[in-house]
Amino acid sequence: MDLLPVELKIRLPPLLSQEADYEPIVYARYFLAGTCRSWYVIEGEVEDGDFGFFGFVSGTSDEFGRFLLSELQSARGPNGETVQRDLNFVEGKLTDVVPAPDV
DSSP states (O other), rough: SSSSSHHHHHOOOTTTTOOOTTOOEEOEEEETTTTTTTEEEEEEEEEEEEEEEEEEEEEOOOEEEEEHHHHHHHOOOTSSOBBBEEOOOEEEEEHHHHOOOOO
8 A cells, every 4th residue: 555645745734834723634544453553644745765744643642743654664563564544534623533532
């Protein structure tokens, strides 16, 4: 599976461009089957021969952060699963598409 198709790559705003937005738009979701890990992509751009993302990462801890395409490509689940792009994901405002944390 192509984790970063051209259509997504050209739609992503550059890094830090939504920094001041209270409700940034999430453009894609990646997940690692067999785990609770998900990456919600808010921004991205080419950096140092790789593609850098900024977004919300959920799983063992829920936090905003930067991650690289190469990291997604090399991540493996407990049975060798690879990261997949959620093909059914519909972009939208952060609070509309990221599940609220369990309290």
